[in-house]
Amino acid sequence: MHTVKEAAQITGLTEHAVRFYTDKGLVPSVQRDEHNNRLFNEEAINWLHGVKCLKASGMPIKSIKEYVDLCLQGDATIPQRYALMMKHKEEALARLEEAKRHAAHLEEKVALYQTILEGRSPDTTNPLNWDRIRHMHGDVFYSPSAEDRLAAVRS
DSSP: OBOHHHHHHHHTOOHHHHHHHHHTTOOTTOEEOTTOOEEBOHHHHHHHHHHHHHHHTTOOHHHHHHHHHHHHTOGGGHHHHHHHHHHHHHHHHHHHHHHHHHHHHHHHHHHHHHHHHTTSSOOOSOGGGHHHHGGGOTTTSOOHHHHHHHHHHHO
């Protein structure tokens, strides 16, 4: 049997995480001693490793709890666990696509800053300069006519 500290060392989790996961019911085989201290056998350590893996994949605690509960029900829940993993995979892929869009936007910003640093372009990134460069990007800057259109829509 292992203490919280030992379980943390074995799994690479923090002691706080070990306690948090057990309190959330994600380690069903955790035991308690006569002083109510948590004790972890090899099965409990395996649960911690599994939770750590799912959490590292970005799975929310609520979904991990659902997964743990399904596992406890046995092999009959394999289709539900598969569906849970497929849903999580799709969500992860959507987050990946969003991250790719963010990275592409940042690449554009870095390229713009490079042209500014090289003196090939004025600083269009600073709102303090936008009054001086409005003529360059009139389609994206505030204009009184745009405010008039917005006021018309509101009324």
